[in-house]
Amino acid sequence: VVALDDDGVVRLCNEAARRMLGLEEPTGATLEQLGIAPAILAAARDGTASEGVVVGERVLYADAQPVRRGGRDLGTVLIVRDRTDVAALSERLDTVRAMTGALRVQRHEFANRLHVAVGMLDADRPGEAREFLGEQLHRGPVDYPVENIDRIGDSLLHALIGAHGLEAGERGVRVSVDP
Incomplete structure (x- = not known):
């Protein structure tokens, strides 16, 4: 004042x-x-x-x-x-929103994969279900649709770009990391 x-x-x-x-x-x-x-x-x-x-x-x-x-x-x-701190918190909130969107997309994709495995089991194709689930296990829990994302060493930046890549992929946009 x-x-x-x-x-x-x-x-x-x-x-x-x-x-x-x-x-x-x-x-x-x-x-x-x-x-x-x-x-x-x-x-x-x-x-x-x-x-x-x-x-x-x-x-x-x-x-x-x-x-x-x-x-x-x-x-x-x-x-x-x-308002500096408010602006910084707003930026963090945007990051949290992006990550939340990415988690939503991942949850949906994971549910789809489980439906595929259950469908194979219901169709009495346990060998194919086991192979499919083995591929999913080898692939890991996070499958970001970002070309060359493995070039990003910082884990927070990797997750943030991956999250944006998931959301962009839902909209038909391809994201890639340039060497």
Whole structure:
């Protein structure tokens, strides 16, 4: 929270706002004198909200509300929020969604394979069922339809690309890793 008087001078700035805005001792100075990002200055001046503003390595949103009492303009309260962590969590959520989609596709494929094996057993073809199940066991539990995916050494990246490859395959798109 940053409180500005009617002349735009900082009268109060809490520790969180100081840290986010990179300010040492802002009290008694204007935002312009402090070198605040232009988008945040505009929000404070216009009494509006800013879009995401990059300050250092953080993404900040600022919401400015004019303060009036008895018809008299007292200044502005600027609320600064750090959205960096929210953006990072959103990216992680996208990754989790991709992995969930991949698991759904894998579960469906596994059920199909079991139906094939059961069908062979029901048709009194146990030798073929055993051979089919042996192939499935040798193949492993995850069969990503991504050409050259074995070239990816990082397991998290391997799983993420594989998950996207499964979803893409459902839509008729082929994914491959270029050497």
